[in-house]
Amino acid sequence: MRKPTGNLDAWASYQRGLWHFYERTPEDNILAQGFFQQAIDVDPTFAGGYRGLAMAYVQAVTDFRARTPIEAHGSAESLARRAIALDPANAEAHSTLFAYYLSRLR
Numbered sequence: 001m002r003k004p005t006g007n008l009d010a011w012a013s014y015q016r017g018l019w020h021f022y023e024r025t026p027e028d029n030i031l032a033q034g035f036f037q038q039a040i041d042v043d044p045t046f047a048g049g050y051r052g053l054a055m056a057y058v059q060a061v062t063d064f065r066a067r068t069p070i071e072a073h074g075s076a077e078s079l080a081r082r083a084i085a086l087d088p089a090n091a092e093a094h095s096t097l098f099a100y101y102l103s104r105l106r
Contacts, residue, residue: 010043017052026064032056047087051096054079058096058103069104076100 005011017035020028033056039049057076060066077100083093
């Protein structure tokens with residue numbers, strides 16, 4: 001079970017971020033990053049925002065080469081770890097950290 005946010009604005013930003021993330025284009029990845037950051041800004045205790053932003057950074061490196069690994073990897077790891085710290089039972093946060101480690105092997 002994920003720990004939900006009580007803030008509907010953070011949840012809406014997170015959902016918009018997911019929509020753009022799964023469109024899988026460089027332009028949508030940038031939009032997703034913005035929405036995930038907005039979710040974090042609105043509710044800094046919502047693990048989903050951190051998890052989403054970490055995945056968007058990993059996607060920017062692995063799928064689009066829009067960021068350098070050095071640029072994105074440090075941020076992705078710390079964001080995924082923050083999501084886990086906020087919600088240790090969140091399987092998506094753990095899988096995001098795993099995805100970060102896989103992306104380092106490429």
